[in-house]
Amino acid sequence: MSSSPRLVTTITxxxxxxxxxxxxxxxxxxKSGGAVVSTTIDQYVYVTVTKRSVGLFDEQYRLNxxxxxxxxxxxxxxxxxxxxxxxxxxxxxxxxISTSSDVPASSGLGSSSSFAVxxxxxxxxxxxxxxxxxxLAEEACYVEIEAVGRPIGKQDQFAAAFGxxxxxxxxxxxxxxxxxxxMSGTQLTEIFESSLLFWTGLQRPSQSVLSEQRSRIVANxxxxxxxxxxxxRCKEVILSSTSVxxxxxxxxxxxxxxxxQLASNVTSDEIDxxxxxxMRHGGLGxxxxxxxAGGFLWLMAPTNRHEELIMRLAPHAPLRVKYEPRxxxxxxxI
Numbered sequence: 321m322s323s324s325p326r327l328v329t330t331i332t333x334x335x336x337x338x339x340x341x342x343x344x345x346x347x348x349x350x351k352s353g354g355a356v357v358s359t360t361i362d363q364y365v366y367v368t369v370t371k372r373s374v375g376l377f378d379e380q381y382r383l384n385x386x387x388x389x390x391x392x393x394x395x396x397x398x399x400x401x402x403x404x405x406x407x408x409x410x411x412x413x414x415x416x417i418s419t420s421s422d423v424p425a426s427s428g429l430g431s432s433s434s435f436a437v438x439x440x441x442x443x444x445x446x447x448x449x450x451x452x453x454x455x456l457a458e459e460a461c462y463v464e465i466e467a468v469g470r471p472i473g474k475q476d477q478f479a480a481a482f483g484x485x486x487x488x489x490x491x492x493x494x495x496x497x498x499x500x501x502x503m504s505g506t507q508l509t510e511i512f513e514s515s516l517l518f519w520t521g522l523q524r525p526s527q528s529v530l531s532e533q534r535s536r537i538v539a540n541x542x543x544x545x546x547x548x549x550x551x552x553r554c555k556e557v558i559l560s561s562t563s564v565x566x567x568x569x570x571x572x573x574x575x576x577x578x579x580x581q582l583a584s585n586v587t588s589d590e591i592d593x594x595x596x597x598x599m600r601h602g603g604l605g606x607x608x609x610x611x612x613a614g615g616f617l618w619l620m621a622p623t624n625r626h627e628e629l630i631m632r633l634a635p636h637a638p639l640r641v642k643y644e645p646r647x648x649x650x651x652x653x654i
Contacts, residue, residue: 324448325653326371332438332648333360334422334429335479336517336609336618336641338568339575340551342582343544344473344490346465347537352544354490355551356475357501357558360483361641363422365431366651367438369446372414380413381406386425401436404467408459409443423639426523428610433476436460437648445650453647457481457496471527471534483647487555501558508643514565514604514620516629517639520591522614529611532583543581550575569604569620576607586612594633601625601632 335358343354372382383389383402397403402417417439421431437460444451460477464470478488478498485508487499503511537544550571557567576595580586587595591608594617598606602625609616616639621629630638 324446326446327368327652327654328442328445328650329366329368329652330438330441330445330648331651332365332367332434332441332480333483333644333646334363334365334427334431334434335360335476336429337475337479338551339554339571340488340547341475341575341579341610342473342533342540343548343551344475344488345534345537346474346490346494347534348541348544349490350492350494352541353492353548354473354544355548355555356488356490357486357551357554358475358479358488359485360479360644360647361429362644363429363639363641365419365421365434365438367417367419367435367442368652369411369439369442370416371411371446372416374414377414380415382414382416384416384418385420400468401432401463402439404463405436405439405443407467408463409440409447411443411446423616424519424523426615427519428608428612428615430476430480430610432470433460433464433472434480434648436463437477437480441648441650445653453481453483454498456648471530479647481647484645485558485643487551501555503558503564507564510563510565511568511620512641512643513623515641516619516621516626517609517616517641518594518598518619518633518636519639520594520608520614520617520636522588522590529583529585529613532585533611536583540582543578547575547578550578565604565620565622572605572607572618572620573599576605579607579612583612588613591617594636597632598629601628603629 337358340356379390380392457478489497606619
């Protein structure tokens with residue numbers, strides 16, 4: 321672009337994973353290879369970064385998220401992701417950064433990575449730089465895993481940056497490949513119309529689960545290899561089936577059974593009761609989104625069973641989602 325803007329707003333989708341979660345830890349895939357199948361959905365993180373006029377404000381950096389920060393140096397910023405994004409892609413202050421999300425934090429839909437990707441895109445755009453989806457994903461991985469030190473994998477950053485329904489492969493050589501999985505509009509509609517996300521009402525930072533999961537990667541090797549195999553079978557189901565619901569339902573069930581073995585706090589009595597009720601009353605398959613311990617329970621079921629399932633799982637609130645084919649992008653530019 322010919323000149324740098326003074327305000328950028330980005331929109332970045334959340335994601336849900338069909339299969340393979342946990343195999344995107346580098347400590348695992350560098351030895352055995354990993355695979356994830358995921359899709360982005362029409363729930364978003366919005367990030368606005370504004371260049372403010374010099375000399376008119378008392379602080380150099382103002383941030384608004386679920387907290388508010390007014391500081392004069394990058395080192396003072398408490399929001400670790402924002403701080404490290406600004407270090408990686410610096411923009412001269414004074415700056416105002418605000419963010420909001422369509423879903424609660426710690427929901428299992430990859431919101432922290434969507435925020436990192438969206439903020440990095442906004443900062444690059446303010447600098448007048450074009451950036452690829454691959455670069456955004458790699459930079460977000462660096463920020464979250466290397467700079468901040470979060471015990472997470474790499475699927476969320478690539479899902480948020482690229483968007484769409486993808487098979488993501490994690491190679492023993494360290495390479496990450498994103499392969500779009502093309503389906504007919506009828507098949508995509510069938511999947512999303514059959515999907516319900518039930519809010520458990522439980523919020524727990526993913527680090528509480530992922531730290532234990534990461535420490536047990538060697539002990540969990542057989543479970544993780546099975547999860548990677550499930551992701552590859554999921555890809556086959558999506559590409560080869562005329563009706564994918566039954567096949568995906570089985571994969572969700574199998575994946576949930578393996579996922580529960582990865583850490584001691586993935587599930588709870590309350591979550592197990594929700595899952596069991598869903599499966600007794602028409603569910604084809606279900607799993608917790610993200611690392612576990614709370615957030616959204618993703619359920620696939622024939623649409624003619626939805627009314628009963630909503631009644632049986634009350635008061636847990638259902639969320640209906642649609643397919644989002646696009647990744648992080650600029651929504652407004654001034």
